[in-house]
Amino acid sequence: MKDKSLFNRVFDTSNIIILLLIALVMLLPFVYVLSVSVSSYSEYMSSDFYLIPKTIDFSAYEFIFASDSFIRSIFVTIFITVLGTFVNLVLTSTLAYSLSYKVFGQRVVLFMVLFTMMFSAGMIPTYLVVKETGLLNSIWSLILPVAITPFNLIVMRQFFMNIPGELCEAAKIDGSNDLQTFIRIILPLSKPSLAAFGLFYAVYHWNNYFSAILYLNDPALWPIQVILRQIVVVNEALSTLGNGQILLENAPPAETIQMAAIIVATVPILIVYPFLQKHFAKGVMLGSVKG
Structure with a gap:
């Protein structure tokens, strides 16, 4: 021993x-x-490499926050993340709840969901669909094409199937219809799962930039990740963020501006995670097995 x-x-x-x-x-x-x-x-x-600066200088943050385009991109990203996550959770949960019962056409819908998990249309067909539906240069082009993730739908459906059916039957005896049962009974019991998948969806929307590059031509609609790409990859820090408000010769080094932009784009989603962390593991595991 x-x-x-x-x-x-x-x-x-x-x-x-x-x-x-x-x-x-x-x-x-x-x-x-x-x-x-x-x-x-x-x-x-x-200095080539250091972890603790000798002097603290916030001029890089002052420079980027003096840019109207950078501030606007932050609000655009917050709007897309909040609205997109809400749409994702509403559509995913309602479809998963519907498919958790034996209804007409259930197998066909499940096959279509599983088919999209194995085969993707690709970038060009997706772009043509977005174009023909009139979503180009619209915020909705970043939300509706990814409204439901098949994997999240399958796991959430399994989670709903694990909820005792007696609860729903008791609610129906008391006069509750399917929508009332879903809102008043199923959703409160599904908080861990909703929190976990809400975090997945929120992180995706916050970090998404490729779809914005494809579908958005108006710089006023660019989220912060596209602005960050312009700063870090395209190296347009001074010309993009200056806006004529700060003289270029008085601007901070381009590298410090890039690092400041990375911090501003990363910290908000890191702040959200601790509030959902307690539901994260539980929410994912609850729908992973049946029993």
């Missing part, structure tokens, strides 16, 4: 050390990006 207890302690300690090392490795790039974003021009130019 003593040897087993000692082995367990050594094993647990080793796991903790390994996980801490992995966490440090994962955290290191983020710390570096944060440090560069608050560094002065002289310190950035004189």
